[in-house]
Amino acid sequence: MSSEESIRSIRRDGQATVIDLAGDIDLHRVGGMHHELLGVVRERPAKLIVDLTSVGYMDSSGVGMLVDLFRRVNGYNGFMALVGPNPRVQNLFEITKLDRFFKIYTTVDEALRAA
Amino acid sequence: MPPPDRPDADVKRLTFPSDPARLADVRETIRASAGKCGFAEADVDAIALAIDEALANVIKHGYGGSTDGRIDLEVRAIDSDRGRGIEFYIRDYGCQIDPCKIAGRRLDDVRPGGLGVHIIRSVMDEVNYAPCRDCGMSVTLRKYLGQRKETRPE
Numbered sequence: 707m708s709s710e711e712s713i714r715s716i717r718r719d720g721q722a723t724v725i726d727l728a729g730d731i732d733l734h735r736v737g738g739m740h741h742e743l744l745g746v747v748r749e750r751p752a753k754l755i756v757d758l759t760s761v762g763y764m765d766s767s768g769v770g771m772l773v774d775l776f777r778r779v780n781g782y783n784g785f786m787a788l789v790g791p792n793p794r795v796q797n798l799f800e801i802t803k804l805d806r807f808f809k810i811y812t813t814v815d816e817a818l819r820a821a
Numbered sequence: 822m823p824p825p826d827r828p829d830a831d832v833k834r835l836t837f838p839s840d841p842a843r844l845a846d847v848r849e850t851i852r853a854s855a856g857k858c859g860f861a862e863a864d865v866d867a868i869a870l871a872i873d874e875a876l877a878n879v880i881k882h883g884y885g886g887s888t889d890g891r892i893d894l895e896v897r898a899i900d901s902d903r904g905r906g907i908e909f910y911i912r913d914y915g916c917q918i919d920p921c922k923i924a925g926r927r928l929d930d931v932r933p934g935g936l937g938v939h940i941i942r943s944v945m946d947e948v949n950y951a952p953c954r955d956c957g958m959s960v961t962l963r964k965y966l967g968q969r970k971e972t973r974p975e
Contacts, residue, residue, distance in 0.1 A: 734841035770933030
């Protein structure tokens with residue numbers, strides 16, 4: 707997995723926006739990525755699904771970005787969910803106890819149905 | 822300075838700039854060293870995360886985000902009273918911080934930032950910060966084999 711990859715796609719489908727992230731989400735990558743995703747949140751999608759299936763690594767700066775997006779989406783009563791974190795990323799959520807805070811699903815379809 | 826009783830040949834030394842673009846390569850070096858020491862894959866991943874967080878803190882707080890600071894990293898296998906394991910020694914030449922003020926924050930306050938120290942202390946068995954004589958800080962982090970810390974939520 708190349709760490710050059712970051713935002714693979716942003717797909718808008720009705721009231722839902724699905725963001726497909728990839729590669730390493732670390733201190734190096736998170737600044738530009740966060741800026742771009744804030745632009746998506748400003749569109750106030752009713753459902754924001756962040757697909758982490760292709761994310762190989764995440765650090766606390768990546769987690770901080772997700773928390774910020776989550777709080778903003780919650781702020782306008784939207785729904786945000788994460789999809790498919792690998793065991794490495796899932797363990798990061800557990801260490802930081804954010805697995806209790808994030809809504810995490812196995813597939814994008816499952817997350818869309820849960821909204 | 823590392824303890825004098827450790828043979829240099831067993832030490833892996835890296836010096837690199839405080840540029841976040843270097844972190845991915847450094848993580849791979851850490852993973853390789855931890856794997857060679859006998860840690861299981863999940864522990865290797867956790868150790869790489871913890872050291873990455875320590876280096877990110879040096880970049881953010883020690884050098885204030887400047888990308889041209891100097892970071893020295895030493896990695897060595899250890900065999901002490903607590904058992905076999907791995908030790909990382911990180912030295913920077915940036916701002917000095919009172920070690921007493923380096924603490925994780927409450928996790929029930931869900932907000933961005935401030936999680937790095939919590940991650941480091943959750944993963945590693947020993948973490949010792951110290952201001953260096955002239956400038957900068959050092960942090961020594963140790964992880965022992967067979968002492969998997971409980972990082973799952975209670």
